[in-house]
Amino acid sequence: MKVCGIICEYNPFHNGHAHQLKRARELSGAEYVVCAMSGPFVQRGDAAILDKWTRAQMALDGGADLVLELPTLFAVRPAQDFAYGGVALLHALGVVTHLSFGAEDDDLARLRKLAAPETPEQTALIQKHLAQGLSHPAARAKALGGDLPPNVTLAVEYLRAMERLGCGMQPVPVLRQHAHNDPSPHGMASATAIRTQLHQGNAVPEHAMPPAAHALMMERLPAPLPSLSRFSDILLYLLRTSSPDALREAYAVPEGLEHRILRAAGEVGDVNALLDRVRCRRYPDARIRRLLVHVLLGLTADLIADHPVPEYARVLSFRKSAAPLLRAIDRASALPLLTKIADAPPSPLLTLDRRAQDIWALAARRPSHLDLTERIRVRE
Numbered sequence: 001m002k003v004c005g006i007i008c009e010y011n012p013f014h015n016g017h018a019h020q021l022k023r024a025r026e027l028s029g030a031e032y033v034v035c036a037m038s039g040p041f042v043q044r045g046d047a048a049i050l051d052k053w054t055r056a057q058m059a060l061d062g063g064a065d066l067v068l069e070l071p072t073l074f075a076v077r078p079a080q081d082f083a084y085g086g087v088a089l090l091h092a093l094g095v096v097t098h099l100s101f102g103a104e105d106d107d108l109a110r111l112r113k114l115a116a117p118e119t120p121e122q123t124a125l126i127q128k129h130l131a132q133g134l135s136h137p138a139a140r141a142k143a144l145g146g147d148l149p150p151n152v153t154l155a156v157e158y159l160r161a162m163e164r165l166g167c168g169m170q171p172v173p174v175l176r177q178h179a180h181n182d183p184s185p186h187g188m189a190s191a192t193a194i195r196t197q198l199h200q201g202n203a204v205p206e207h208a209m210p211p212a213a214h215a216l217m218m219e220r221l222p223a224p225l226p227s228l229s230r231f232s233d234i235l236l237y238l239l240r241t242s243s244p245d246a247l248r249e250a251y252a253v254p255e256g257l258e259h260r261i262l263r264a265a266g267e268v269g270d271v272n273a274l275l276d277r278v279r280c281r282r283y284p285d286a287r288i289r290r291l292l293v294h295v296l297l298g299l300t301a302d303l304i305a306d307h308p309v310p311e312y313a314r315v316l317s318f319r320k321s322a323a324p325l326l327r328a329i330d331r332a333s334a335l336p337l338l339t340k341i342a343d344a345p346p347s348p349l350l351t352l353d354r355r356a357q358d359i360w361a362l363a364a365r366r367p368s369h370l371d372l373t374e375r376i377r378v379r380e
Contacts, residue, residue, distance in 0.1 A: 001328060004030035004098040004172065007070065007086030007158070009038045011048045011191050013058035013213045016102065016177060019188075021063035023174045024100035032065040032325045034096060036086045037316065038075035039353060040360030041297070043082045045289025047226035047363050049195055051370070054220045056316035057377040061212040065322040067377075069314040071349050072356040073307060076293045079137070079150075083157035084164070089310040091167045094332030095325070099162065100172035103155040108173055111152070114144055115159035133281045151176060198225055226363035228289060231296055232270040234362075238295055239265035251294050252301035257283060261291075297356050303348060311349055314338040317377035341371050 004024050010017060025033055037059065039052045048055065056067040074085025090096045105111065118126070122143045129139035141148040148156070155173060162169060177188045185197050189208040197204050198221070206214050224230070239247075239262055247258040257278075264277035271292065279285045293299070313335045318326065330337060338344050341354070358368040367373075 001032070001095065001325075002028060002030040002098065003032045003034055003093075003096045003325065004028040004100050005090035005093075005096040005169065006033060006035045006064075006100050007037075007083065007090070008035050008059070009042050009048070009075075009191070010035075010055045010059055011038070011042055012050055012194060012209065012217050013055060013062055014189060014191055014194060014209045016188050016190065017059075018062045018210050018213075019177065020100065020102045020174045021059075024098075024172055025063065027172050027174070028098035028100065028170070030098060032322055033063065034090065034093070034325070035059050035064045035067045036070045036089045037067050039069050039072055040356050041072060041076050041293055043075060043077070043079070043290075044286050045076065045291075045293050046228045047230070047360050049198065049222075049225050049227075050217060050220055051360075051364070051366070051374075052316055052357075053374050053377055054216060057379075058210075058213040058216055060317050060319060060377065060379045061216070062210055064317075065319045066315070066325060067317045069316050069353065071310050071312075071314075072297065072353050073299060073304060073349055074310065076290055076297070076299065077304075078287070078290070079153050080157045080160070083154055084161040085310060087158060087161035087167065087169075088165060089313060089335075091162075091165050091169065092310065092334045093313060093329050094334060095328045096169055098172050099158060099167075099169045100174055101151070101155050101158050102174045102176045103151045104149040104176050105152050105155075106173040106175040108171060111155050111159060111171075111173060114148070114152070115156045115163070118143075130282075135282055135284050135287065138281070138284075199227070222364035222366070226360060228292060229271050230363035231359075232272075235271055235292055235296055236265050236269075236274075242295075247295075250300045250302075251291060253291065254283075261288075297352065297359060299352060303352070307349055310335065311347060312336050312338050312344070314341075314350075314353070315376055317379070319379045321380070339376060 040048055042048050059067045070086055074082055125143035126139045129142050185193055185205050185208045187207050194204050244258040247253050260278055264274045268274050275288055278288050344350055354371045357371050361368055361370060
């Protein structure tokens with residue numbers, strides 16, 4: 001049985017995702033495609049605009065056979081940790097033979113070269129660029145020969161994670177059709193472009209998404225849209241009642257940054273203004289946003305250290321025709337397959353997932369305990 005895994009967010013699902021799913025199946029020859037998808041909060045440090053069940057349903061309509069939730073502990077971490085968590089989850093299923101990812105460069109030989117261990121010369125260059133004020137991702141990219149687009153960075157981290165885990169999965173890169181930072185809502189618009197249109201109050205053209213995904217989005221889209229800025233009051237309260245030592249120790253904030261964040265939290269009235277005050281070359285927007293999400297969710301450095309890999313595989317959606325796949329996973333998986341949260345054994349990771357869902361629901365004006373009331377999405 002050939003099974004292709006994809007690590008994703010689908011925030012929201014668009015034509016580029018449908019293209020990748022189709023090409024992943026073609027290039028791998030897979031009978032089934034399994035997605036490990038972020039839940040209520042995403043890797044860039046923000047709330048997803050749609051609930052995870054709706055996004056999982058979009059994935060099924062777009063060609064996936066099974067969608068699992070990537071635990072929050074990994075979904076809101078830097079690229080290397082996000083990638084490692086996703087690869088570890090798919091690897092632990094015991095049936096995934098291929099891993100597909102979209103990237104601005106689908107030259108596997110070049111991607112493998114970028115994923116190789118750093119040479120002493122590259123390490124020295126990285127340290128030099130860090131001393132000049134660059135963030136670590138930017139310093140590393142520059143040491144490797146230039147800027148790396150976000151999805152190339154992720155592709156490299158997927159390959160590194162596969163090497164660390166000793167995976168036998170075969171990588172299947174799929175060339176992205178358009179740049180991630182193209183703001184226009186054309187037929188292959190990025191998720192960023194679609195979200196930008198929505199946050200600006202504009203209608204997203206139907207041609208920018210698969211028809212089923214567009215219809216589902218317009219039906220289920222919360223108003224106002226969930227975003228990190230919707231938690232401004234909560235975050236400013238948490239920061240204003242925290243100390244530099246507590247912030248540094250609980251969330252592993254680099255020395256000096258905790259003072260900058262707390263000073264800004266006492267001077268501004270919302271999260272966007274705080275980000276404007278704190279972001280810099282060394283600490284770019286995404287890193288600060290992720291840190292704020294960690295504070296919001298109570299995702300501490302100790303919790304991260306105590307749980308290095310996923311500990312369960314939670315089902316969000318599946319096709320009835322994927323029953324043989326589910327049976328194969330049940331036999332081969334090193335992780336329990338969760339289909340009913342109420343019956344799941346106690347787990348700090350699952351507690352974090354449920355907390356993240358309940359906090360997301362505040363921004364979406366939805367009730368709490370959706371993890372107990374929402375059903376797995378099933379398609380023929």
